[in-house]
Amino acid sequence: MKKLLSALLAAAMLCTSAIAFSGCGEDSAKITTADDLIGKSIGVQLGTTGDIYATDEYEKQGSKIERYNKGADAIVALTSGKIDAVIIDNEPAKAFVEANDGLKILDEPFAKEDYAICVAKDNEKLLNDINKTLAELKQDGTLDSIMKNYIGDDTKGKSPYKTPDGTEYPxxxxxxxxxxxxxxxxxxxxxxxVGIDAMTAQAICDKLGYKLVIDDMDFDAIVTAVQTGKADFGMAGMTVTDERLQTINFTDSYTTATQVIIVNK
Incomplete structure (x- = not known):
């Protein structure tokens, strides 16, 4: 009897350990809609609209928001069972899922948003110059060509942007x-x-006569860098929000994006 009881206790402890180890991973399998995120652990990239949406929509309802400096770090946490889901833009989401067989994107889009370029509030000339140039790039098809070079199975890699011959940067x-x-x-x-933003910025600078210099930094440092003059503009799949508009200006939108939810299969 004692041996049987000991065996049962050992089995119970083993099950408890397994549940504790799998933890969030088991919960993520139950997520089929955005409503299922309530009470779950959600990974986001720090300072992004995914962070804002998750905080506003779910944190007050008992969800735990885990913030990472990089979207890739959130994906690692998801695949290792540390969190239940990741909220992120659809295009990088597709790249992450393609590289990880155990992940999937929920069918229902989480949110739609417009991406724009942020510029300091006291730099109205640059704001107007970029808006004018964006309109030209849309009109002549350059922006569409850049998009298609990075998005779309049939068009990817077929229309890389090239700086026109003879371009100068006075x-x-x-x-x-x-x-x-x-x-x-x-x-x-x-x-x-490289990428959509990098090539769009290059096309803008080519038209305006500036040499483009790209400074890589944490996402949540971009607005501050532009505010303080360490950078002239910020471009990183940034969405216009009321909170950001309090401290920074935004150009016209150059593309529309979709936030999605990634979970384990």
Whole structure:
């Protein structure tokens, strides 16, 4: 009898340990809609709209928001069972899921948003110059071509942006603040930062006569860098929000994005 009781206790302890170890991983399998995030552990990239949405929508309802400097770090936490889900932009989400067979994106989009370029409030000239140039890039098809080069199975890699021959930069440099871990908007290809935002910024600078310099930093440092003049503008898949508009200006939108939820299969 004692042996049987000991065996049962050992089995119970083993089950308890297994549950504790798997923890969030088991819960994530039950997430099929955004409503299922209530009470769960949600990973976000610090300072992003995913962070803002998760905080506003779920933290007060008992969800635990885990913030990471990089979206990739949130994905590692998800695959290791430390969190239940990740809220992030659809395009990098697709890249993460493609690289991790055990992950999936929920069918229902979480939120739609417009991306824009942030500029210091006292730099109205640059704001107007960028808006004018963005309109030209939309009109002549350059912006659409850049987008298609990074998004779309049939068009990816077929229309890389190239600086026009004879382009000169008489106006000096423009520094772009970004967080280069957000493929396909900005990411490293070797030691070079490429992607939709990087190439769009290059096209803007080519037209305005500035040499583009890209400064990689944590996402939540971008607005401060622009405010203090360490960077001239910020471009990192940034959404216009009321909170950000209190301290920074934004250009016209250059693309529309979708926030999605990633969970373990």
């Amino acid at each position: 106006n000096g440099e423009l520094h772009m603040a970004t967080n280069a871990f957000f493929e396909p908007y900005e990411y490293y290809d070797g030691d070079q930062i």
